[in-house]
Amino acid sequence: MKFAIIAAGEGSRLAQEGIESPKPLVKVQEEYLIDRLIRIFVENDAEEIVVICNDRTTLVSRHLMDMEEDGLHGRPVPLRFEVKSTPSSMHSFFELSRYLQGGPFVLTTVDTIFKEDEFKTYIASFRQAVSEGFDGLMGVTDYIDDEKPLYVGTSGMDITGFYDDNTAACRYISGGIYGLTATAIETLQACMERGESRMRNFQRALIRDGRKLKAFAFSKIMDVDHAVDIVKAESFLREGV
Structure with missing residues (x-):
């Protein structure tokens, strides 16, 4: 299975709050965000890991x-990466597609x-x-700590x-973890042709196109958008340890 990481944002809110590192190189529990994901993906038998980072932050591309x-840490990584600035996450996804x-x-x-244990079960x-014929398994959570959450309607799961x-x-x-089959790329291409630019519009288009999607509930999924989120993330990851 392939894994993909969108790392093309600039982390402007973190920068405004005094975090000097580009977002992919922000540390949570002494591990870069991008390294943490790549390590977890390798541990889940990644065939290939594809990453997009922007062309304005050379520290990230050099790191990759x-x-x-x-x-x-000396362990081979099946890595492929693109260096390109994009106007949105959906455009980044399109570049990786x-x-x-x-x-x-x-x-x-x-x-x-x-x-990590929940992610292993998710995979x-x-x-x-x-x-079973589903086109996707989307990571969801009932933990809401997002400025503009995308609510997910379900029947069963x-x-x-x-x-x-x-x-x-x-x-x-939505937790922003998208497990998809290649049919989703057809929907993505149609979204781009219509000039749509947000991942939530892509998700809605999957439903419009009749894709069969299932939800997988994580206890929590968090994003690191603000400096305080680093503290919250470290506290969450220590829970149950």
Whole structure:
């Protein structure tokens, strides 16, 4: 299975709050955000890990070049990366999609924080969902600490819709962990042709296109958008240790 990481944002809110490192190189529990994801993906039998970072932060591309050559802590990494600035996460996804054809893949943004044991169960569940004919298994959570959450409508754990507000009394919000089959790339291409630019519009388009999506509930999924989120993420990852 392939894994993909969107790491093309500039982390402007972190910078405004005094965090000098580019977001992929922000540390949580003494580990760079991008290294943490890559390590977890390797531990879940990644066939290839594709990453996009922007062309304005050379520290990140240099870090990835070093990893490509030397591995992660001496462990080889099946890494491929693109250096390109994009106007949105969906545009970044589109840039990566050429490498994601032909089989299932898992996509996330570089600042996504989750428990490693839950992610391992998620990967096993994704493989099972694909074998049952589903087009995707989306990571969701009932923990809401997001400025603009995307609510996920469900029937059982089958996904029925994505909403900007919670008028439908949804239990879950999107966690930004997307397990998808290659059919999703057709939907992505159509979104780009229509000039859409947000990942939530892509998710809604998956439903419009009749893709069968299932939800997988994580206890918490967090994003690191603000300096205080680093503290929250470290506290969350210490829970149960």
